[in-house]
Amino acid sequence: xxxxxxxxxxxxxxxxxxxxxxxxxxxxxxxxxxxxxxxxxxxxxxxxxxxxxxxxxxxxxxxxxxxxxxxxxxxxxxxxxxxxxxxxxxxxxxxxxxxxxxxxxxxxxxxxxxxxxxxxxxxxxxxxxxxxxxxxxxxxxxxxxxxxxxxxxxxxxxxxxxxxxxxxxxxxxxxxxxxxxxxxxxxxxxxxxxxxxxxxxxxxxxxxxxxxxxx
DNA sequence: AAAAACGCCAACCGCCTGTTC
DNA sequence: GGAACAGGCGGTTGGCGTTTT
Numbered sequence: 558x559x560x561x562x563x564x565x566x567x568x569x570x571x572x573x574x575x576x577x578x579x580x581x582x583x584x585x586x587x588x589x590x591x592x593x594x595x596x597x598x599x600x601x602x603x604x605x606x607x608x609x610x611x612x613x614x615x616x617x618x619x620x621x622x623x624x625x626x627x628x629x630x631x632x633x634x635x636x637x638x639x640x641x642x643x644x645x646x647x648x649x650x651x652x653x654x655x656x657x658x659x660x661x662x663x664x665x666x667x668x669x670x671x672x673x674x675x676x677x678x679x680x681x682x683x684x685x686x687x688x689x690x691x692x693x694x695x696x697x698x699x700x701x702x703x704x705x706x707x708x709x710x711x712x713x714x715x716x717x718x719x720x721x722x723x724x725x726x727x728x729x730x731x732x733x734x735x736x737x738x739x740x741x742x743x744x745x746x747x748x749x750x751x752x753x754x755x756x757x758x759x760x761x762x763x764x765x766x767x768x769x770x771x772x
Numbered sequence: 773a774a775a776a777a778c779g780c781c782a783a784c785c786g787c788c789t790g791t792t793c
Numbered sequence: 794g795g796a797a798c799a800g801g802c803g804g805t806t807g808g809c810g811t812t813t814t
Contacts, residue, residue, distance in 0.1 A: 573782075573808085595799060611800075612783070647802060658802075663781050666804095777813070784806075792798080 570604040574613055578603055582610055583618055616659045623655030627664055635661055636669060 570578075585601035591614065595607035603610060627635070631653055638649045646658035646665075653661065 571784080593799080608800080609783080616782075644803065659782075662803075667780055775814085777811105779811080780809090782806105782808090785804085787802085787804100789801080790799090793796090 569606045579618060582614060586614060616657045621655055
């Protein structure tokens with residue numbers, strides 16, 4: 558489908574938002590709510606497409622955003638959730654009040670991913686120990702190389718698994734073989750962890766945005 | 773001091789899903 | 794049923810500040 562119609566109609570401004578544009582958007586949404594995003598540019602007097610207005614509000618202007626750097630607890634939670642959910646940033650962000658999917662994604666790509674790539678077990682174990690109030694040496698047991706020597710994985714803790722069980726939208730990521738480790742971590746874990754082969758094959762061909770699961 | 777390399781993060785792109793007609 | 798549209802999401806890019814050489 559490509560570009561949205563709203564992005565093509567009138568000439569839309571691109572690039573960084575000016576303080577004046579931010580003010581217009583904040584004033585409009587705090588007064589009237591966002592309603593239909595595609596109508597916001599006209600109503601608020603902005604030369605941006607509705608989609609960009611939505612993104613600007615969600616990622617930057619929303620009053621409940623936390624901002625600032627991630628705490629060790631938040632970092633550990635992100636690592637654990639990522640071990641279960643994979644790159645589902647919006648799902649991960651739901652468990653981090655005041656954080657956006659974009660923030661979580663940027664944090665992962667800039668700070669955490671390289672620790673996995675360099676197999677920095679001590680740094681990762683330290684985050685896990687903070688999150689779960691367990692000694693670092695115990696936490697190190699949950700950070701391990703799996704069958705693929707090029708990948709470092711983290712077994713999710715029971716507390717994180719429990720919180721996901723109660724999340725109505727939760728679907729385990731079938732692309733992550735480490736989920737099989739979760740069964741030994743938490744024997745009560747109810748979901749199947751091994752993905753059907755056709756899902757894995759499909760994933761290797763190219764990206765699939767939201768894999769479908771059966772429970 | 774200047775240039776190059778690096779890192780962060782806001783913003784954009786393109787695809788998917790859900791809804792409406 | 795299917796076309797058109799809007800919202801939502803993940804991957805990627807580019808600008809800019811910081812650090813290193």
